[in-house]
Amino acid sequence: MSDSANTDKTLTGRWDAALMGNYGTPSLEIVSGSGTRLTDSAGTTYTDLFSGIAVNSLGHAHPAIVGAVTEQVATLGHVSNIYIHPKTVELAERLGAALDVEAPVRAMFCNSGTEANEAAFKIARLTGRSRILAAERGFHGRTMGALSITGQPDKREPFEPMPAGAEFFPYGDIDGLRTVVESGDPRDVAAIVLEPIQGEAGVHTPPEGYLADVRALCDEYGILLVCDEVQTGIGRTGAMFASRHAGIVPDVITLAKGLGGGLPIGAVLGIGAAGELLRPGQHGSTFGGNPIAAAAALAVLDTIAAEHLDYHAYRLGRLMTADIEMLDHPLVTEVRGRGLLIGIALAEPVAAQIVEAARDAGFIVGTAGASVVRIAPPLIVSEDEIAAFLSALPGLLDGAASENTDTNDR
Ligand SMILES: Cc1ncc(COP(=O)(O)O)c(C=O)c1O
Structure with a gap:
């Protein structure tokens, strides 16, 4: 549609006209943020208890x-991995040290969670084994490799055929995992991929x-254990990892x-x-580990x-x-998660x-499926x-429960 044909000149109307439909139409126009506060285009402020899907660890x-990024962009914004940059090296060292293990730790930087899982997938391929086992319900990203090990068939099916090799096992059930491993040649399993807490699936x-x-089973057959800590890592659950x-x-x-x-x-x-496992030329990213992003990450770790x-x-x-x-x-069946990654599981x-009602009450929270409210604050x-959110919560739950009864009665 040409711009002149778009009569809705609001920001939302312009979004609908100018962006592809993959996100649908968001319900809020956010223009600024400070600490845990977000401000929308009408000047209304909210307490952010979702952090842009578990991202804004420092609000x-x-x-x-701001200081680290400002200084870095004014010094050197980008140089690519053809050259060495001190911030990239420092970040790799710091992440390795945070793991606190005897074995050496090496990092490869990219720009998103799905890319990190693509790299893990390629590392698994380099073992020379062909099977990759991933957890049912797990979420690992939207690019084809990460999607192929995402245990949510509705997300994969529109994009089939997937890269070969993925098989799925029931999360949390070690016997079920062993059955899948031993259903073929266990020595051909390159990797078992899972989240330490399944975030998108409902916490x-x-x-x-x-x-x-799972670790012991991997050791038994020489399988790589890949933990996707895209959502759970960097302090969110009360530990670095x-x-x-x-x-x-x-x-x-x-x-x-x-x-x-x-x-x-x-x-x-x-x-x-x-x-x-990765040798020169086998993987890369133009922006990965870019000095600005690395400076921000170091500020987060510090x-x-x-x-x-x-x-x-x-x-x-x-x-x-x-x-x-x-x-x-009565609407809450279970409270799941750890640290500041919490899922409130609902009977309906x-x-x-509830997310909408919370927003009207001044709180940004999210969902993890239709029946789980997800809280992941900075x-x-x-x-x-x-405490303020917890005092509002009973009212939000009551409202959703009665609204649902009304809808069912209709
Ligand atoms: C566990 C996990 N892995 C991977 C991803 C994909 O990350 P990104 O959206 O940065 O590609 C997500 C995103 O929600 C995630 O929760």
Whole structure:
């Protein structure tokens, strides 16, 4: 449609006319942010409890990120990986040190979560084995490799045929995983890919001991364990890496979202032999590990360490979970997750209505499927802000419950 044919000149009308339809039409026009506050085009402010889908770990316009990015862009914005840049090296070293393992850790930087998983997929291919096992319901991204290991058939089917090799196993069920591994040649399984907590699928935490059992199964057959920590990593669950809660060390960890605090950066970490598989020319990214994004990521890591934001996330997550459970609301069936990644599971598919009602009450929260409200605030969120949301929550749940009864009665 030409611009003259578009009669709706609002920002939303212009979005509809100028952007492809893959996101639908968002319901809010956000123009600025500061700390945990977001402001829309009408000047209304909201408390952000969703962080742009678990991204803005330090909130909006955090001085550490503004300072680091401003200084870096004024010094050197981009140089590509044909040259060495100190910030890229420092970030790789810092992520390796954060893992705190004896084995050497090597990083490869990219720009998003899906790209990090593409890199992990290619690393798995370089083992020479052909099978890649991924968890049912898991989400790993929208590019073809990451999509092929995403355990949500409705997302894959429109884009088939997928790259070959993916098989799916039931998440949280170690016997089910062993059955899939042993249904073919286990020595042909290159990698087992899973999220330590399944975020997009509805914030599902696996049973105690499960990740350690997966690690042991991988060791038994020489399989790479790939933990997708795109959503759970960088302090969100109360530890730098959620896999560490289970006391395991994966072979490969993928990161993005919270790492850049809002700047686009992804990373794949290879631990031990897995970090040695990519050879010159086998993978790359023009922008990956770009000095500006790396400077932002270093500011995120520094601030999390200096302000103990991982512990803060752990503590507030415990408080929030206990408070929501104590409500004992009939619409809430379970409170799941860890740290500041929380899913409120509902007895009815009314998550979208609750998100809308929360927005009208001044809070931005999200969904994870039709029946789960997802809370993933900036790690700097205060106890008072969480308390304010918790006092509004019973009203939001009551409203959604009665609205649903009305709709069912009609
Ligand atoms: C666990 C996980 N992996 C990968 C992705 C894809 O990340 P991106 O949207 O940055 O490509 C997501 C995004 O939600 C995710 O939650």
